[in-house]
Amino acid sequence: MFDSLSEKLLGSLKKLRGQSKITEENVQDAIREIRMSLLEADVNFKVVKKFIDSVRAKALGAEVLNGVSPGQQFVKIVHEELIAVLGGDAVELDLKASEGRPAVVMMVGLQGAGKTTTSAKLALFIRQKYKKKPGLIPADVYRPAAIDQLKTLGTQLGIPVFPSEINDKPEQILEKAYAWARENMVEVMILDTAGRSQIDDQLMDELGRLQALARKTSEVREILLVADAMLGQQSVSVAEGFHAKLGLTGLVLTKVDGDARGGAALSIRESTGIPVKFLGVGEKTDALEVFHPDRLASRILDMGDVLSLVEKAQELVDEKTAMASAKKIATKQFTVEDFLAQLQMMKKMGGLEGILGMLPGMGQAMKQLKDQAKPDDEMKRIEAIIRSMTKAERHDHRILNGSRRARIAKGSGTQVSEVNKFIKSFEQSQKAMQQMMKMGMGGMGGMFGGGKKGGPPGGFPGGFPGGGGAGRGRFPF
Ligand SMILES: Nc1nc2c(ncn2[C@@H]2O[C@H](COP(=O)(O)OP(=O)(O)O)[C@@H](O)[C@H]2O)c(=O)[nH]1
Ligand SMILES: [Mg+2]
Secondary structure: OOHHHHHHHHHHHHHHHOOOOOOHHHHHHHHHHHHHHHHHOOOOHHHHHHHHHHHHHHHHHOEEOOOOOHHHHHHHHHHHHHHHHHOOOOOOOOOOOOOOOOEEEEEEOOOOOOHHHHHHHHHHHHHHHOOOOEEEEEOOOOOHHHHHHHHHHHHHHOOOEOOOOOOOOHHHHHHHHHHHHHHOOOOEEEEEOOOOOOOOHHHHHHHHHHHHHHHHHOEEEEEEEEEEHHHHHHHHHHHHHHHHHHOOOEEEEEOHHHOOOOHHHHHHHHHHOOOEEEEEOOOOOOOEEEOOHHHHHHHHOOOHHHHHHHHHHHHHOOHHHHHHHHHHHHOOOOOHHHHHHHHHHHHHOOHHHHHHHHOOOOHHHHHHHHHOOOHHHHHHHHHHHHHOOOHHHHHOHHHOOHHHHHHHHHHHOOOHHHHHHHHHHHHHHHHHHHHHHHHOOOHHHHHHHOOOOOOOOOOOOOOOOOOOOOOOEEOOO
16 A cells, blocks of 8 residues: 555655755755655645645754754654644544434445445444444445345344345335344444445435434434545545535545555545545455554655654754753753653663664664663663652752761662762763853753763763754755
8 A cells, every 4th residue: 555655755755864964956856756756646736735835844944953864854744744634643433322322323435435345344343442332234225235245244243234125215224223223232323325336416315314314313423435545536526525415524445455556545634624534455344444644654654763763852852841951051950850851851762772773873882882881770770869869859969968868779779879979970960061051062962972071970971951952953945
């Protein structure tokens, strides 16, 4: 799925990624290639335009983070925009039912889109994930085979299927199905409706009547359009047609397994505002996936290493934290408490080894570190010491007299000598940070460079996050 798009996007981004410097020219090239890839993937041209415009605007406005190359950051921007186009967060099904009224999920769509198959898949999913009892209601009475098809699937899965009869009107079926649902303690009724080869008034009227009727007696929670992904951006007009008449709550894109382009998935949400909720990825009844925009974007842009590196760098220079600690350092108020906060941040990044491991060419430094002490063990010990300190002690370490130090050592399972060592380290690191602030070094630069002379002994990197201001540039375009 999305194979060709993925390949092309990666191709254009990889060229950029290798560059240590980004020029206006090579970004223009990359943007042009991204536009081409999207159009070739059959993404709606309006969506492509919007996508490109916001990638460009974001790249222009972005400040380059320390520790990542502008190329890497550009990849991240494209990734974020992909998630936005795909709809942001995954959207859950709404299956709430009020007393005695089952929830109804109505499946609509063109003929052959996969309504019947998806009805069965969804019933299985609802039983497994929501622990609710589903019931299948065949309402496609024009084709006898359609009723049998659903019955067969239901029997296979052990899911009750309402015994619709061919001569019944859909409305009659619905009425009888209620009584049946209550008798059988069905909590979610999945209504498999008829389709046509294209949108026509007669079908829309029938679906509209069905919807109105269903509303009278039960909770019509979801009206899902089942659309064939192979339609590409054509699915946009189909979705608009159904949405205008019925008010869709979501979409299921089927046959995604056979669609290498991905145009529908990328066009529909942005064009219609209707969330894609599921992907059909095969003919079998378990071939249904919840649609996760972020996961899909990562699948399309297979650059997990770059993305997590940029994310972590972003976390680090969280503006507020940076500003607050910069201010504190400047006024000599940097406390043990702040130190602990920085330790936490570092832990989030996977410890020192984790951080180094993510940077290209740091293998040598890692080896050296390992030969010395185990920095992450040291971090754990320091954390234990700080956690055994009282609030007052963390606020002003100068009150730590002999008996306090002994108590802390006991509480943290360390020796008094280790507590002493930490306090000394802390004082040194406090000084180092102040120096760095004066010199205008901050962020990651401080972490890697500052440790050498100003950092405390024991391999613990002293001037960790520091202030954010210095060393940041802009994309040069
Ligand atoms: N490969 C693949 N085939 C699917 C998928 N969903 C449905 N189909 C097939 O598409 C055809 C039409 O499906 P059906 O459920 O009868 O469509 P309906 O007319 O909308 O009810 C059947 O052969 C299904 O097996 C899917 O996600 N992937
Ligand atoms: Mg069908």
